Amino acid sequence: MSLLASTRHKFIDYIAPRDYMGVAKASRIFSALLKEEDFDAVVSTGAAVALASHLPARRRGARTIYIESVSRFDGPSLTGRILQRVPHIERYAQHSGYNVSRWRQEFSVLDTYAADATWQHDGVPRSIFVTLGTIHPYRFDRLVDRLVEIAPTNTEFVWQLGSTIRDDLPGTVHNEMSAAQFEAAALGSELVVTHAGVGTIMGLLDVRRPTLVVPRRRSFKEHVDDHQLQITREVSSRGLAIASEADQIDIDTLTRASATRVL
Incomplete structure (x- = not known):
């Protein structure tokens, strides 16, 4: 939360995995936010919060972008599987192997890292x-x-x-x-x-x-x-x-x- 201290933000309550009541509650909050002003797009990288934000955004005709988590190498998460059935949501995967008719594969953020061959550390960490x-x-x-x-x-x-x-x-x-x-x-x-x-x-x-x-x-x-x-x-x-x-x-x-x- 401290990362957002100097930016305009609004927090919602934590939504636990498979917490459908939490999704419904957060969805009402997002619906109210979308009525307050016009946003250029609604973007999420996954988990239940994407359901809470993207479904009301689509009902209002807002541009919606869903980027599947970098941790999902073997196919979309439950959230991704639900949202891939919703028309007009822009869906991006970070890995190959996804259904190309439903997902656009760009690149993985892991591609920006490489092992440091010069690093050395001897012995048990203290x-x-x-x-x-x-x-x-x-x-x-x-x-x-x-x-x-x-x-x-x-x-x-x-x-x-x-x-x-x-x-x-x-x-x-x-x-x-x-x-x-x-x-x-x-x-x-x-x-x-x-x-x-x-x-x-x-x-x-x-x-x-x-x-x-x-x-x-x-x-x-x-x-x-x-x-x-x-x-x-x-x-x-x-x-x-x-x-x-x-x-x-x-x-x-x-x-x-x-x-x-x-x-």
Whole structure:
């Protein structure tokens, strides 16, 4: 939210995955906004908020642009599948393989990064920033517990936990952080360990921090589905970050991750 502090903005309440009542409530807010003034276009990159904004925008005849999330490599999200049935919405995919009659493929924002072959870091990271995003109501205790279990006892931790509220962790603990706090914590650590939330990953790539990406799993009730496996697979195959399942992280994983960063 702090990123918008100096811009004209209006917040709506968080809409959880599959929260259809939340979509309906937000849709009424967007309908009121669209009546207040004329906008050149309505743009969204996905999730339930796109349903809440784009459907009333189309009813008013406004130009609507939907850009599918960079994390959706294997086809559109549920939101994308719904919106591809709505006429006159401009739909863009960041990856090939989408139905070309319904989607226009441009480029992936991941194309702007490359592995930094000159970067070197020896040994186990001494300071680790762990960020789990703010996806509610999903916890990610598996990752937290694994890091506490395998990291050396002298590791300096900073935690951003979101819904994974804990009071038993070493180091500094935050539930949420401002953009400035987040960047400072990332830059001040030798390694960032993150859930595979695409927004978080992109932010870490932007500040060129060595990163370990760990996907949430639906089978452990850590997310609504397993789409985080897609972005995990992609950043790993491009050499942009090291990836691991939560229960497979060990000292070697942390060492390899701290020795990888991007240009």
